[in-house]
Amino acid sequence: MSDTADLYQALIMERTKNPRHAGKPDHFDAEGEGDNPMCGDHVRVFVQNDGTRVSHVSRGCAIMVASAELMADAVAGLSAPQIAQRRAAFEAMVNSGAPDQSLGDLNALAGVSEYRSRIRCATLPWSALAQALTDGVD
Amino acid sequence: MVDTAMSAALQDDFMDIEAIRRDFPILASQVHGRKLVFLDSAASAQKPRAVIDAMVFAMEHQYANVHRGLHWMSERTSDAYEGVRDKVAGLLNAGSRDEIVFTRNATESINLVAYTYGRAVLRPGDAVVISEMEHHANIVPWQMLRDAHGVELRVAKITDAGEIDFESLEAQFADGKVKLLAVTHMSNVLGTYTPVERLARFAHERGAKILLDGSQAVVHRAVDVRAIDADFYVFSGHKLYGPSGIGVLYAKAEILDAMPPFMGGGDMIASVSYEKSSWAKPPHRFEAGTPAILETIGLGAAIDYVNAIGFPSIAAHERALTDHGLAVLSNIEGLRILGTAQDRGGVISFVMQGAHAHDIATLLDRQGIAVRAGHHCAEPLMGRLGVTSTARASFALYTTAQELDALGEGLARVKKIFS
Numbered sequence: 001m002s003d004t005a006d007l008y009q010a011l012i013m014e015r016t017k018n019p020r021h022a023g024k025p026d027h028f029d030a031e032g033e034g035d036n037p038m039c040g041d042h043v044r045v046f047v048q049n050d051g052t053r054v055s056h057v058s059r060g061c062a063i064m065v066a067s068a069e070l071m072a073d074a075v076a077g078l079s080a081p082q083i084a085q086r087r088a089a090f091e092a093m094v095n096s097g098a099p100d101q102s103l104g105d106l107n108a109l110a111g112v113s114e115y116r117s118r119i120r121c122a123t124l125p126w127s128a129l130a131q132a133l134t135d136g137v138d
Numbered sequence: 139m140v141d142t143a144m145s146a147a148l149q150d151d152f153m154d155i156e157a158i159r160r161d162f163p164i165l166a167s168q169v170h171g172r173k174l175v176f177l178d179s180a181a182s183a184q185k186p187r188a189v190i191d192a193m194v195f196a197m198e199h200q201y202a203n204v205h206r207g208l209h210w211m212s213e214r215t216s217d218a219y220e221g222v223r224d225k226v227a228g229l230l231n232a233g234s235r236d237e238i239v240f241t242r243n244a245t246e247s248i249n250l251v252a253y254t255y256g257r258a259v260l261r262p263g264d265a266v267v268i269s270e271m272e273h274h275a276n277i278v279p280w281q282m283l284r285d286a287h288g289v290e291l292r293v294a295k296i297t298d299a300g301e302i303d304f305e306s307l308e309a310q311f312a313d314g315k316v317k318l319l320a321v322t323h324m325s326n327v328l329g330t331y332t333p334v335e336r337l338a339r340f341a342h343e344r345g346a347k348i349l350l351d352g353s354q355a356v357v358h359r360a361v362d363v364r365a366i367d368a369d370f371y372v373f374s375g376h377k378l379y380g381p382s383g384i385g386v387l388y389a390k391a392e393i394l395d396a397m398p399p400f401m402g403g404g405d406m407i408a409s410v411s412y413e414k415s416s417w418a419k420p421p422h423r424f425e426a427g428t429p430a431i432l433e434t435i436g437l438g439a440a441i442d443y444v445n446a447i448g449f450p451s452i453a454a455h456e457r458a459l460t461d462h463g464l465a466v467l468s469n470i471e472g473l474r475i476l477g478t479a480q481d482r483g484g485v486i487s488f489v490m491q492g493a494h495a496h497d498i499a500t501l502l503d504r505q506g507i508a509v510r511a512g513h514h515c516a517e518p519l520m521g522r523l524g525v526t527s528t529a530r531a532s533f534a535l536y537t538t539a540q541e542l543d544a545l546g547e548g549l550a551r552v553k554k555i556f557s
Binding site: 007 | 517
């Protein structure tokens with residue numbers, strides 16, 4: 001499966017099938033959402049500020065769900081400016097395809113750069129998170 | 139796996155598929171180092187050499203603006219352009235070439251009808267009925283008419299099989315307000331052919347006109363607008379192996395006569411003064427400005443091309459392909475085909491347990507197989523089917539049974555990744 005393993009590798013499939021951060025928490029401090037009108041994908045992101053814990057409710061493809069999962073791992077405990085920085089680095093990485101050491105497991109999504117129409121799937125949870133951090137709870 | 143002997147037999151019965159494939163230069167392409175398997179012809183079909191050459195020839199040897207110049211080049215180009223109107227009239231078996239209006243595409247054709255017939259002939263309080271399996275192009279123009287003109291928009295249900303529900307249709311017509319039934323001739327999602335003769339009779343008996351969206355059907359079957367008794371019939375050139383940018387509106391002569399212009403400008407007038415302008419007769423009344431000359435010539439070449447192969451062969455080939463495709467896909471556990479219409483053609487939408495349509499499309503693409511994934515410009519239908527998106531394989535006259543076998547193998551690999 002070398003032709004597809006670059007994108008749909010074990011880490012992505014594992015996190016899609018067995019998400020650890022899925023579900024709406026009882027209490028949260030901020031909420032954001034993202035839509036992809038092209039495919040009907042939808043993600044809601046919930047932020048609890050006690051150490052910036054992020055969870056998500058995702059309806060969409062494997063890339064989007066895995067991205068939401070890895071994002072939740074990657075931002076745990078970070079401040080808003082640090083999250084913004086990480087988002088910028090992540091978006092640069094999925095657009096260029098060049099792995100970025102500072103991004104750790106998020107590099108699993110580097111292969112998405114080969115599919116222009118799928119980059120949005122990987123970045124959607126991050127825009128939802130950015131919205132949550134900007135808008136707070138409606 | 140499916141018997142390959144069946145695939146081989148399928149090729150010889152109806153047409154010389156290898157010769158046909160050589161007519162389409164792009165089919166020799168490779169994608170990601172794999173042979174291209176193009177199963178997205180319902181979105182837009184590939185172009186045969188004859189179409190490419192006709193357009194290049196026009197640009198190199200026979201090009202000027204149409205209907206204007208008194209010089210040799212303009213007259214020859216006008217002849218070529220107007221000649222295509224005869225070809226389209228022949229393709230649809232229209233009563234007259236003057237019933238053929240050139241537009242940009244089927245979408246523009248429907249907008250033209252909604253804007254002109256919709257406002258000039260339909261009255262506030264009248265109703266337009268569409269079905270639950272329409273493309274956005276046959277939904278949104280009617281919504282815009284509703285909001286601007288006070289015409290009611292109603293939706294007739296489809297059955298779980300993906301066929302028009304005539305009981306629901308009857309209910310929509312019950313109060314006598316319906317003046318137009320606008321439905322697809324073939325669903326771009328479910329592949330269902332609608333019973334157009336019956337629908338036309340149904341509408342006419344109740345005092346309504348019928349508009350048929352033939353974007354998909356015209357590619358696969360011989361269409362006879364007089365036998366159907368269609369009032370309006372629309373399609374796009376690019377799905378019929380022609381170029382993008384050229385579409386067709388057929389309407390009965392007496393209906394076109396009563397319609398005001400769509401857009402104003404050159405070519406659509408009889409005379410112009412600052413005080414008042416008068417309109418040209420149809421079809422030119424609806425063709426303002428310099429038309430898509432080269433694209434129209436390309437469409438003419440495409441019509442010649444399909445006519446040379448013949449619709450009986452095309453239809454038989456696609457029927458066999460559809461049966462084969464349904465058999466291949468039915469063999470894949472966890473895959474669900476949407477719609478089980480009795481009369482269906484070479485468009486198959488499906489969903490796979492645990493795998494999102496976009497993941498399916500990406501993984502297939504990696505194997506050189508092009509399918510479409512998403513809502514197929516039919517969001518309300520997705521809601522009716524209880525899905526947010528589907529993957530869709532669609533066939534053309536150059537599609538082979540082996541390509542459908544490749545799809546089956548590709549999907550088996552997708553399934554492995556997602557299981």
